[in-house]
Amino acid sequence: MTRRAVIMGTGSALPARRVSNADLAERVETSDEWIVERTGIRFRHIAGEGETTATLATDAARAALAAAGIEARDIDLIVLATATPDQTFPASATRVQAALGIDDCVAFDVAAVCSGFLYALQVADSMIRAGAHNRALVIGAETFSRILDWEDRTTCVLFGDGAGAIVLEAQQSDDRGILATRLHADGRHNELLYVDGGPSTTGTVGKLRMKGREVFRHAVVNLAAVMEEVLAVAGHASHEVDWLVPHQANARILSATAKKLGLDPARVVVTVDEHANTSAASVPLALDAAVRDGRIKRGDLLVLEAMGGGFTWGAAVVRY
Known part of the structure; x- marks a missing residue:
C-alpha cells in the first residue's frame, strides 16, 4: 500500500453575471456565429462588484469541503492556482484561509496560468505523499475579465471568471x-x-x-x-x-x-x-x-x- 492523495470532494463557484455572445456583440465587433464557429464558446461568467478571485475561491472551497464531509479546521494545506490574485501580496490563499476560519495552515499561491491547477495539484500531492500534510484544498480561481482588453475581439471573447476546488486526503491505497x-x-x-x-x-x-x-x-x-x-x-x-x-x-x-x-x-x-x-x-x-x-x-x-x-x-x- 502506498500513501496517496485521494480526491474526497469537488466544488466550484461562478460569478452571478452570465454573459452571452450576443451580449458581447453589443460591446465589440463580433457575433455569436463567429465566436461559436471558432471556439465553441456560447457563455461566460464575469465577476461583478465584490466578487474577486479570493471570494470565488472561498465559495468553491466551501462547496468542496461540504462534498467531502470535511471541516475547514481539518485542512492543513491550501494551494491556490491563479494568475489574477486579489493583491500582489499576500497570497490570495491566505485570504481564503482567513475566510474559512482556519487559524493556522500552510497557504500559498501558484502561478502557472492555465496550467496552474495541474501545478498546484502536483505540489499538494508531493507534500501529502511526503507526509508533511494530511488534508489539502487545491483551488484554481481567476478573474481574467480584469486583465482583458475589451477592445480586442480576438481575446476578450475567449475568457471568463470562476473557481474550482478539490479536497485531497492522505490514504493508503494501491490504485486510488x-x-x-x-x-x-x-x-x-x-x-x-x-x-x-x-x-x-x-x-x-x-x-x-x-x-x-x-x-x-x-x-x-x-x-x-x-x-x-x-x-x-x-x-x-x-x-x-x-x-x-x-x-x-x-x-x-x-x-x-x-x-x-x-x-x-x-x-x-x-x-x-x-x-x-x-x-x-x-x-x-x-x-x-x-x-x-x-x-x-x-x-x-x-x-x-x-x-x-x-x-x-x-x-x-x-x-x-
Whole structure:
C-alpha cells in the first residue's frame, strides 16, 4: 500500500453575471456565429462588484469541503492556482484561509496560468505523499475579465471568471487517488501568450495578449505528448481512460487533442461552451460539473490536462 492523495470532494463557484455572445456583440465587433464557429464558446461568467478571485475561491472551497464531509479546521494545506490574485501580496490563499476560519495552515499561491491547477495539484500531492500534510484544498480561481482588453475581439471573447476546488486526503491505497503527474515549461514562447504589465516592469496590471494560431498549434502537440507520457508513468493506456478532463480553452483544441490520443469524444468533459476559458479554474470547474451531474463516478480513471502561457503544460492520472 502506498500513501496517496485521494480526491474526497469537488466544488466550484461562478460569478452571478452570465454573459452571452450576443451580449458581447453589443460591446465589440463580433457575433455569436463567429465566436461559436471558432471556439465553441456560447457563455461566460464575469465577476461583478465584490466578487474577486479570493471570494470565488472561498465559495468553491466551501462547496468542496461540504462534498467531502470535511471541516475547514481539518485542512492543513491550501494551494491556490491563479494568475489574477486579489493583491500582489499576500497570497490570495491566505485570504481564503482567513475566510474559512482556519487559524493556522500552510497557504500559498501558484502561478502557472492555465496550467496552474495541474501545478498546484502536483505540489499538494508531493507534500501529502511526503507526509508533511494530511488534508489539502487545491483551488484554481481567476478573474481574467480584469486583465482583458475589451477592445480586442480576438481575446476578450475567449475568457471568463470562476473557481474550482478539490479536497485531497492522505490514504493508503494501491490504485486510488493521484497516480501520476507530469509538468513542463518552455519560456521561449513568452510572446505568444502573455500580459503586457507587472509590478517589476510597468508598475501596472497590464492586459492579456495572445497569438491564437500559434498557441493552438503548440497546445495540440504538447497536450497529446504529456498525456501519453503521464499514462505511461501511471502504467495505463489511453483505452483505459474513463474521462478526459481538459483545460477548457477552445472546443477545437479539445477535439484535436482527443483525436490525437485516440480517445472517444464522448469521454471528454466539455464546459467551454458555458464557462469559456477560465484559465487555472477551468479543469477543476469541469471536474466538479462532471462529478455533480453523475458522469464521473468513484473508481473512474481520469486524465486531467492543461496548457497555458509560459508556455507551461501538464497532466495528471487520477483514480477518482
